[in-house]
Amino acid sequence: MRAVIQKSFGGPEVLEVAEIEQPQPLSGEVLVxxxxxxxxxxxxxxxxxxxPLLGQPPFGVGWDISGVVEVAGPGARYAxxxxxxxMPFFPRAATGYAEYVAxxxxxxxRKPKSLNxxxxxxLPLAALTAWQGLVDKADxxxxxxxxxxxxxxxxxxxxxxxxKARGAYVIAxxxxxxxxxxxxxxxDEVIDYRTTDYTEVxxxxxxxxxxxxxxxRSARVLKPGGVLVSIMEHANPERAAQVEAAGRRFxxxxxxxxxxxxxxxxxxxxxxxxxxxxxETLRLEDAGKAHELVGSGQTVGKVVLAVR
Amino acid sequence: MRAVIQKSFGGPEVLEVAEIEQPQPLSGEVLVxxxxxxxxxxxxxxxxxxxPLLGQPPFGVGWDISGVVEVAGPGARYAxxxxxxxMPFFPRAATGYAEYVAxxxxxxxRKPKSLNxxxxxxLPLAALTAWQGLVDKADxxxxxxxxxxxxxxxxxxxxxxxxKARGAYVIAxxxxxxxxxxxxxxxDEVIDYRTTDYTEVxxxxxxxxxxxxxxxRSARVLKPGGVLVSIMEHANPERAAQVEAAGRRFxxxxxxxxxxxxxxxxxxxxxxxxxxxxxETLRLEDAGKAHELVGSGQTVGKVVLAVR
Numbered sequence: 151m152r153a154v155i156q157k158s159f160g161g162p163e164v165l166e167v168a169e170i171e172q173p174q175p176l177s178g179e180v181l182v183x184x185x186x187x188x189x190x191x192x193x194x195x196x197x198x199x200x201x202p203l204l205g206q207p208p209f210g211v212g213w214d215i216s217g218v219v220e221v222a223g224p225g226a227r228y229a230x231x232x233x234x235x236x237m238p239f240f241p242r243a244a245t246g247y248a249e250y251v252a253x254x255x256x257x258x259x260r261k262p263k264s265l266n267x268x269x270x271x272x273l274p275l276a277a278l279t280a281w282q283g284l285v286d287k288a289d290x291x292x293x294x295x296x297x298x299x300x301x302x303x304x305x306x307x308x309x310x311x312x313x314k315a316r317g318a319y320v321i322a323x324x325x326x327x328x329x330x331x332x333x334x335x336x337x338d339e340v341i342d343y344r345t346t347d348y349t350e351v352x353x354x355x356x357x358x359x360x361x362x363x364x365x366x367r368s369a370r371v372l373k374p375g376g377v378l379v380s381i382m383e384h385a386n387p388e389r390a391a392q393v394e395a396a397g398r399r400f401x402x403x404x405x406x407x408x409x410x411x412x413x414x415x416x417x418x419x420x421x422x423x424x425x426x427x428x429x430e431t432l433r434l435e436d437a438g439k440a441h442e443l444v445g446s447g448q449t450v451g452k453v454v455l456a457v458r
Numbered sequence: 459m460r461a462v463i464q465k466s467f468g469g470p471e472v473l474e475v476a477e478i479e480q481p482q483p484l485s486g487e488v489l490v491x492x493x494x495x496x497x498x499x500x501x502x503x504x505x506x507x508x509x510p511l512l513g514q515p516p517f518g519v520g521w522d523i524s525g526v527v528e529v530a531g532p533g534a535r536y537a538x539x540x541x542x543x544x545m546p547f548f549p550r551a552a553t554g555y556a557e558y559v560a561x562x563x564x565x566x567x568r569k570p571k572s573l574n575x576x577x578x579x580x581l582p583l584a585a586l587t588a589w590q591g592l593v594d595k596a597d598x599x600x601x602x603x604x605x606x607x608x609x610x611x612x613x614x615x616x617x618x619x620x621x622k623a624r625g626a627y628v629i630a631x632x633x634x635x636x637x638x639x640x641x642x643x644x645x646d647e648v649i650d651y652r653t654t655d656y657t658e659v660x661x662x663x664x665x666x667x668x669x670x671x672x673x674x675r676s677a678r679v680l681k682p683g684g685v686l687v688s689i690m691e692h693a694n695p696e697r698a699a700q701v702e703a704a705g706r707r708f709x710x711x712x713x714x715x716x717x718x719x720x721x722x723x724x725x726x727x728x729x730x731x732x733x734x735x736x737x738e739t740l741r742l743e744d745a746g747k748a749h750e751l752v753g754s755g756q757t758v759g760k761v762v763l764a765v766r
């Protein structure tokens with residue numbers, strides 16, 4: 151089968167499409183015929199060698215997939231022909247940018263019925279990051295006042311929609327060109343971080359969802375006991391200690407496969423509460439270009455690879 | 459740290475306690491200070507080399523653990539000091555019979571409050587096998603008539619209790635000496651398989667939970683459309699085809715880590731609906747003896763290793 155691999159750390163040019171052996175599902179696993187795979191910032195930093203999750207190359211790339219069960223391993227949870235999505239094996243083996251992926255059943259969920267595979271592939275890692283931060287860690291509730299950094303980004307645009315679906319009052323940070331998009335997601339207020347220092351106009355928030363490594367400033371706008379959900383600084387004990395010393399709660403998030411949350415997300419998608427935004431759809435051969443786009447930090451929503 | 463390993467396939471005597479390096483939790487993972495680990499039949503068949511899940515030895519042994527979070531990796535779901543239980547990494551790396559285990563947060567759940575670690579360690583793999591078969595696959599409902607094979611065994615004694623907790627009418631197979639035990643679990647009828655051929659006295663059941671590789675006969679007592687949940691024959695396509703051709707549904711089960719089901723099980727335990735039965739508690743040094751007991755197929759409930 152065809153899959154994107156890398157034989158060394160480096161720029162987008164190290165990504166290549168190779169012919170590799172098709173994986174075999176173990177007991178409890180399924181072989182997924184992948185229709186689409188999406189690109190996340192973590193793919194880019196792993197590729198470059200900044201985050202050594204996978205040891206030394208060669209290895210595969212990416213985690214997010216949506217596709218159809220081609221082979222159901224013995225005892226698997228899904229039947230041949232079912233449509234599934236997920237981010238199997240993260241943060242271990244990266245096998246996502248490929249024609250076939252073998253995955254444990256309980257690292258997948260049924261694809262939202264209202265989405266095609268391109269859209270569904272945009273969900274897993276980014277939407278689970280937002281879910282595990284806002285729901286599992288911060289337990290946001292109706293009426294909570296929540297600030298979302300980088301609200302037009304891959305994780306951010308899901309965070310806005312999940313917070314709204316839970317009834318929160320959402321204040322979003324984005325550059326002016328993206329304000330219409332972010333308002334369309336349901337944000338109640340949008341602040342242009344380029345012209346306004348949000349720490350001067352916000353205070354006493356219940357939750358800040360910080361996907362911008364801006365923890366020190368973010369903590370300042372929280373009420374006592376408020377929660378700083380941190381995606382980028384989750385492994386920074388100094389930040390955690392500082393936030394806790396100031397009487398706020400530090401909640402670092404490291405996303406994990408989670409079929410139960412994927413099922414909850416699929417329900418919200420099919421109820422019209424969450425909609426992935428795909429800004430670019432490229433092909434496996436264009437994985438390098440996709441990494442350039444995502445690595446720029448300027449994309450709106452998600453970049454997806456159409457595998458077939 | 460001390461852990462049980464095996465350097466070759468073979469009998470219980472290949473198990474040895476070795477001094478090995480303490481694992482390190484990755485992002486999203488926790489390091490669990492293990493208080494107890496339980497022994498499952500799968501540990502025995504992997505040890506002997508009949509089920510080559512782990513490649514060639516040397517490797518560790520076992521999956522079920524209960525313990526206390528000693529180190530929370532960046533972004534992990536649990537805090538230092540929380541009590542957790544689970545069967546991390548199954549069916550891959552076996553790391554359970556050990557003083558410390560590093561595990562993904564979402565392959566663990568909070569230990570039932572009403573149990574000590576010895577009891578909690580008895581739950582994960584066996585109770586999840588029963589749960590994933592009866593609840594996920596067969597979707598048993600109040601009033602369903604359900605037959606449970608080997609009802610006094612590790613998996614069986616949980617299957618009886620889970621079926622009862624869902625309101626089913628439970629018919630249990632066990633030898634006469636174990637009938638009082640099985641009735642105490644809540645079974646409505648108990649049949650001594652040594653003196654009675656259950657296929658002659660039962661018919662039109664909704665579900666058979668077959669943990670005895672007795673699929674052909676089991677299917678005969680199902681109603682049309684009834685479900686054969688098969689633990690031992692899940693990888694037997696001929697059995698599946700035969701059952702389906704007879705108008706019954708074949709549901710093979712291969713257990714997987716499942717924090718959401720572990721949470722549901724913990725709730726039922728704390729509500730008094732499920733109680734693990736531990737027949738023997740041994741120490742790490744006695745892992746070989748524990749394997750002998752479990753390998754005999756005659757143990758009631760579970761055999762647990764007290765790690766500290």
